[in-house]
Amino acid sequence: MFHVALVSDWEAAVAAGDYRVSSLGVTLEQEGFLHASRADQWEGVLQRYYADVTEPLVLLVIDPARLTAPMVVEAVGQDTYPHIYGPLNVDAVVETRPLDR
Incomplete structure (x- = not known):
């Protein structure tokens, strides 16, 4: 599971x-x-919602088994997306990947 984040938001979370x-x-x-x-x-999320962002971005790689908050896969339009119903505990993030655009 993945989440695109501003580097500054991720650093604050850590x-x-x-x-x-x-x-x-x-x-x-x-x-x-x-x-x-x-x-x-x-990648589609990155293109749709972050195309104009100039601040550095990071891709959070999340291990769903490590989440302390519930995760639910829900319909969004014709697709489904995972939603985390609570804060993301930082130890559930198993990798961070800088996103160079």
Whole structure:
């Protein structure tokens, strides 16, 4: 499972112990869950929602088995996406990949 994040948001999460950004500029508290993607979806998310972002980005690689919050796969349009219903514990992130555009 994957999540595109601003490097600054991820660094703040590491310091705090959990990640609470649902999507670009929207918090967990505002949205009610964290958006995530499958391997075949994250590049499309990057293109649709982060194309104009100039701040450095990182791809969070998440191990669903390590999540402390519930994860639900839900229909979005004609597809399904994983949603995390609570903060993302940083130890569930098993890899971070810088996204150079």
